[in-house]
Amino acid sequence: MNGPAAPEIALVGCPNSGKTSLFNALTGSRQKVANYAGVTVERKEGSFLTTSGRPVKILDLPGTYSLRGRSPDEIVTRDVVLGRLAGEEIPDAVVCVADATNLRLVLRLVMELKAVGRPMVLALNMMDVVERQGGRIDVERLSQELGIPVVSTVAIKRGGTAALLAVIDALPLHEDPPTEHGWREPSAAEIRAAHAEAARILHECAFHPGNEHLTRKLDAVLLHPVFGVVILLAVLFLMFQAVFSWAAPAMDLIKTGIEWAGVEVGGVLPEGLLKSLVVDGIFAGVGAVLVFLPQIVILFFFIILLEDFGYMARAAFLMDRLRPGTAAPGPPLIPLLPSFACPFPGIMAAGFMETRRDRIATIMVAPLMTCSARLPVYTLIIAAFIPDRRVLGGFGLQGLVMFGLFAAGILSALAVAFVLKKLIWREAPEPFIMELPDYKVPAPAHVALGLWIRAGAFLRKAGTVILALMILIWFLSTFPAPPEGATGPAIDWSIAGRIGHFLAPIFEPIGFNWQIVVALIPGMAAREVAVGVLGTVYALSATGDEVGQALQPVLAAAWSLPTALSFLVWYVFAPQCVSTLAVVRRETNSRFWPAMMFTYQFVLAYVAAFATFHIAGALLR
Amino acid sequence: MSLAVDITTADLVSAGFAADASDRLGRRSRGWSGWVTGLTPAADLTISWAEMERRLLEMGFVEGARVEVLQEGPIGRDPIAVRVDDLTVALRRRDADVILVAEG
Numbered sequence: 163m164n165g166p167a168a169p170e171i172a173l174v175g176c177p178n179s180g181k182t183s184l185f186n187a188l189t190g191s192r193q194k195v196a197n198y199a200g201v202t203v204e205r206k207e208g209s210f211l212t213t214s215g216r217p218v219k220i221l222d223l224p225g226t227y228s229l230r231g232r233s234p235d236e237i238v239t240r241d242v243v244l245g246r247l248a249g250e251e252i253p254d255a256v257v258c259v260a261d262a263t264n265l266r267l268v269l270r271l272v273m274e275l276k277a278v279g280r281p282m283v284l285a286l287n288m289m290d291v292v293e294r295q296g297g298r299i300d301v302e303r304l305s306q307e308l309g310i311p312v313v314s315t316v317a318i319k320r321g322g323t324a325a326l327l328a329v330i331d332a333l334p335l336h337e338d339p340p341t342e343h344g345w346r347e348p349s350a351a352e353i354r355a356a357h358a359e360a361a362r363i364l365h366e367c368a369f370h371p372g373n374e375h376l377t378r379k380l381d382a383v384l385l386h387p388v389f390g391v392v393i394l395l396a397v398l399f400l401m402f403q404a405v406f407s408w409a410a411p412a413m414d415l416i417k418t419g420i421e422w423a424g425v426e427v428g429g430v431l432p433e434g435l436l437k438s439l440v441v442d443g444i445f446a447g448v449g450a451v452l453v454f455l456p457q458i459v460i461l462f463f464f465i466i467l468l469e470d471f472g473y474m475a476r477a478a479f480l481m482d483r484l485r486p487g488t489a490a491p492g493p494p495l496i497p498l499l500p501s502f503a504c505p506f507p508g509i510m511a512a513g514f515m516e517t518r519r520d521r522i523a524t525i526m527v528a529p530l531m532t533c534s535a536r537l538p539v540y541t542l543i544i545a546a547f548i549p550d551r552r553v554l555g556g557f558g559l560q561g562l563v564m565f566g567l568f569a570a571g572i573l574s575a576l577a578v579a580f581v582l583k584k585l586i587w588r589e590a591p592e593p594f595i596m597e598l599p600d601y602k603v604p605a606p607a608h609v610a611l612g613l614w615i616r617a618g619a620f621l622r623k624a625g626t627v628i629l630a631l632m633i634l635i636w637f638l639s640t641f642p643a644p645p646e647g648a649t650g651p652a653i654d655w656s657i658a659g660r661i662g663h664f665l666a667p668i669f670e671p672i673g674f675n676w677q678i679v680v681a682l683i684p685g686m687a688a689r690e691v692a693v694g695v696l697g698t699v700y701a702l703s704a705t706g707d708e709v710g711q712a713l714q715p716v717l718a719a720a721w722s723l724p725t726a727l728s729f730l731v732w733y734v735f736a737p738q739c740v741s742t743l744a745v746v747r748r749e750t751n752s753r754f755w756p757a758m759m760f761t762y763q764f765v766l767a768y769v770a771a772f773a774t775f776h777i778a779g780a781l782l783r
Numbered sequence: 784m785s786l787a788v789d790i791t792t793a794d795l796v797s798a799g800f801a802a803d804a805s806d807r808l809g810r811r812s813r814g815w816s817g818w819v820t821g822l823t824p825a826a827d828l829t830i831s832w833a834e835m836e837r838r839l840l841e842m843g844f845v846e847g848a849r850v851e852v853l854q855e856g857p858i859g860r861d862p863i864a865v866r867v868d869d870l871t872v873a874l875r876r877r878d879a880d881v882i883l884v885a886e887g
Contacts (some may be wrong), residue, residue, distance in 0.1 A: 227841045232834075264870060267843060350833070353840040370869075377871070378853065385854040385864060479873045483858035593878040594827060595842055598864055598871040 169210065169218040169335040170251055172243055174275060175259035176268050177225035178472070178599035179289040183317035184259050185222040186611050190325075195619040195752035199249045203238045204513060212331040213324070221253065227267055229274045230347055233592075234518045243278055243345050254335045255281040257326070262286040262299060262314065263370060263600065269360035270353070272308060277345040281333045282310045282714075285326050289314035291602075297370035304367040318605040377472075377600045383474055392481050397473075400497055401464045405457050405503045412456035420449035438640060439633075446631030450688060450741065451625040454506050458620055459613055461507035466612040470604035475596055482594055496577070498524065501531035509745050510620065523582055525749060526759055527575035529742050530735065534567045535689040538710065540567055540732050542693055546714040547726040570734045574766065627744040635687045635740070639695075651698050658683040670730065672768060673725040673775035686740045689733065724778035728771040735767035808850060808865065809880030816851035817886040819844055825881045835881065843867040844882050 175181040185193075189208025204224040223242055231237035238247065245252025256275055260268040272284055273501075284304075305312040311329045316322030348356065380602035384390050424445030431437040466475050499509035505528040512524040524563055548560045635658075644655035653659050662680030669679050677699045684741045685692035689782060700716050717726070737743065737760045746756045806820070823837060824832040844850075844867060853871065854864040862875045 228837075230837070232838065266839070266869060269839070350836045350840060352843055353837055355795075357840065357845045374869070375868075379870075381854055381864065387855065387860075391857045475873070479854075479862060479864060480857060482862050482875070483856055484871075593835065593838070593875065594862060595872065595874045595878060597842065598873050600871075667870055698805070730832040 168217045168219050169254040170221060171255045171257055171330065172253035173220055173222050173259060174239060174243065174271070175225055176227055176597075177474075178260070178273060178597060179225065179259045179261045179264075179268065180317055181225060181259040182222065182612075183605065184285060184287050184315060184323070185220065187315075187317040187323050187609055188220060191611065191614060191618075192699070193615055195615060196623075197748075198238055198247070199751075201234050201238065201518075201751065203235050210231065210327075210618065213328045214331050216331065216487075218335075219331060220257075223423045226271070228271060228348070228353075229345060234535055242700075243275065244345060248286060252527070255283070255330070255333050257284065257330070258284050260286050261282060261599075262289045262292045263295070263297070265299075265368060265370075266357075266360055269308075269363060270356045273356050273359070274348065276308070276310065276399060278343045281335065282327050283326065283333065284310055284312045286312060286314045286366050287317055290316045290319065290322075292370055295370065295521055297368070299368040299370070300366075304363065305415050307363045318608060325449075347667070349523060373499075374600070378474045380496075380601050381476070381598070384473070385479060385644075390476075390480055394477055397464075397468070397477075401461065402499045404460050405507060409460050409503070412526075413453050416455070417449055417451050420445055420452065424449075435640075435643075439517055439636070442640070443633045443636035444629075446636070447629040450632050451621065451628050454504065454620070454741075455617060457504050458507045458510060461511055462613055463609065465511055466609050467604050470602065470608065471598045472601045475598045478594075478596060479598065498528060498531060500507050501528040502533065502567055504533045505529045505531065505739075505742050506536065506624075506745055509742070509749055510616070513654070513749065522750065522755065523579050525746055525755065526582060526762075527578050529737070529739070529759070529763065530575040530578065531562050531570045532571045532734070535739070536567075536733055538690040538693050540564060540730065542710050542713060542724050543717070546718045547721070547723055549672065551721075567730060567734055570731070574735065578762065613688035623748045628741045631740045631744065632687055640683045651700075653680060653684070653695070653698055671775075672771040673722070673728040674732075675721070675725070676726075677720070678729060682738070685738055688741065689738050692738070710742040722779075723782060724775045727778050728775035731774040737763035737767075737769055797872045806883050806885070807880045808852075808882035808884045809863075809876040809878070811852050811863075811884065812860075813852050813863075815857050815886070816849070818883045819846055819848045819850055819882060819887050821846055822881055823883055825877075827877065828881070835878070839878075839882065842872050843870055844872075848885060850882075 173181060173185055185206065185208060190210075192210065193206060193208040196205045196207075196257070197203060203224060207219060208222070209217060209219050211217055221242065223239040226236040226239045228236075229240045229243060231240040240575075241247035242250050243253065243256060256278070258268065258272050258275055259696070272282075273364040275282060286299060286304075289299070299314070301312050301314055311332075313325040313329050315326050358462055384393060387739045424441045427445070428437050428441040431440060460480075465474070468477070473776065498508060506699065508531070509525050512521045512528070544560050544563055548563050549561055553559050553562065614682055638658040638661070639656050641657055642655060644652045651659075659680050662683055666676040666679045669682075674682075677696070680699050681692050681695040683697045691711070696717070697713055743756045743760060744758055747753065750756070800887050811817075811864075822836050822844065824836075828835050846866050849866075851866040852863055853866050856862045860876075863879060864871055864873050865879070
């Protein structure tokens with residue numbers, strides 16, 4: 163049934179087995195990252211050539227200790243291996259990856275995989291570490307005991323996969339798949355028996371003293387109830403700092419560079435629509451995509467590094483009880499902290515969460531963290547409306563309002579996570595049983611490749627959607643052009659302006675005038691864009707950074723204080739960013755969750771702004 | 784052979800030999816070491832016993848496995864990090880309470 167198509171191999175292994183390193187070593191950058199149809203599980207496929215030059219496709223399946231399928235990720239692994247996942251072919255062969263320093267659990271997995279009945283190889287990864295630590299594994303004997311080919315690999319070394327490539331060449335890859343597989347869910351008694359068998363085989367074939375000593379010593383510090391927590395907080399703070407400040411120069415550079423290129427290209431184009439499309443549509447759109455790259459790369463640098471080192475599992479250990487009541491899908495800290503800079507990297511990092519509901523909860527509340535794009539809006543409104551005076555014994559009132567806006571975001575995130583748990587995930591929490599892998603020195607090449615693949619996936623999947631949306635928003639704000647001799651800002655004549663006027667009555671109860679509503683539409687491109695658009699709507703001639711300065715007195719004269727406060731509160735909650743929705747769409751692989759996010763944020767923003775407008779109005783009367 | 788082990792554990796429980804607190808891994812402190820004598824159902828599990836038992840077995844908590852409590856979590860000394868033969872596993876005390884242990 164396979165015909166001339168390249169055979170497909172499934173890569174299976176326990177968590178922390180170095181499976182991804184081996185996958186990277188085999189395929190290099192020839193990888194495609196997507197999601198499996200209908201689930202929030204990442205699908206990584208790559209291709210490589212065997213020793214004889216035969217092309218082979220390989221699928222990196224989620225790590226698992228058994229084929230029983232206890233989580234959505236593990237169900238994907240099981241269903242692919244058994245050939246019953248819709249849209250996936252049954253693999254022509256299975257390569258099981260084992261951490262050679264830690265064979266016991268994987269031997270049981272090998273026994274389950276063997277029962278499936280597909281051609282199979284066991285790859286003992288990290289053999290160099292075993293040898294360096296004075297251990298030895300009798301590969302031939304192990305192969306005899308298990309009844310399958312066994313090869314040793316060193317994923318992080320050039321040429322370390324040669325033996326595996328040669329063995330794959332020798333596998334009968336084009337056999338027709340059997341109509342029935344021999345696997346069934348093992349009982350507790352069978353698992354016990356398999357463990358006893360694995361222990362026997364290991365005793366016969368392997369001796370490994372381990373580097374338990376080093377791991378113990380490090381854990382005595384890193385898992386220490388006091389020092390461990392201090393170090394965890396320091397690591398989180400460093401990540402936050404890095405995403406928040408270290409990325410800034412690179413982001414400025416990208417922004418300036420793209421703007422410069424836009425102006426240069428625009429210079430050779432005649433005035434008119436084409437120029438506007440190129441400069442304000444395409445270049446601004448490309449800039450809007452690329453500007454996120456530094457934050458994404460920096461955050462993933464930390465995450466991949468910590469994951470490879472073995473620290474992520476320790477962080478989960480230290481923070482386990484911090485989740486409200488332990489039983490709740492509490493918002494996990496690692497992806498949420500960087501969301502203060504921008505929810506993008508946070509949402510993308512949610513993929514590292516163990517369970518699907520943690521992932522969804524994180525993604526859903528991440529946009530409530532006060533991202534840096536909100537700051538220009540907050541700064542403008544606070545400067546225009548909040549008097550710069552000291553209250554409550556020396557606190558600046560402006561600073562207090564800013565703090566209140568941040569706090570409102572965090573508290574509402576906790577509340578939303580709580581409601582999500584009550585409404586959507588009523589089932590009992592999963593027990594927390596997690597392997598703490600021995601510490602390992604991360605391989606720079608592996609980290610670099612991981613970053614390259616993440617950045618590429620972001621540009622391809624989310625970037626294209628964001629660019630398209632940016633151009634759509636440009637179109638809406640530009641067409642149709644105002645007629646000859648028209649007065650008032652051009653945006654007023656555009657589709658966006660008309661939509662704004664049309665929607666104005668809906669926003670009247672929360673104190674928004676039509677100028678604000680018109681600014682909200684292009685403001686969907688990015689929150690901070692609203693400042694520039696307000697400048698346009700109020701027909702200011704200032705550009706760039708001066709818009710904010712010039713706007714202050716205009717807004718102070720045109721808006722009432724309740725309107726200004728309502729606008730601030732709106733910005734805390736509102737789904738004012740199409741890019742975020744695009745990333746959520748890609749990460750959850752569904753239309754439901756972005757729609758849900760838009761709806762809840764809109765309702766929350768509207769209700770909160772309504773309350774603010776009317777309470778402030780009543781107090782000031 | 785494995786069936787016999789199963790019956791032994793179940794027999795112990797049904798015959799009223801249900802373990803008291805001191806036999807449970809979840810009650811042990813940092814530095815304690817011993818071996819697994821069996822797994823016993825508990826009433827307040829969040830997943831079915833059949834599932835819980837198999838998960839623990841898959842992570843190496845089989846009868847006879849050497850265990851040592853390496854670390855305790857920062858809040859309420861929970862969860863615990865346990866060396867199980869040649870592997871370190873983190874789990875909550877309430878889940879570790881179903882693992883029966885003996886010192887030595």
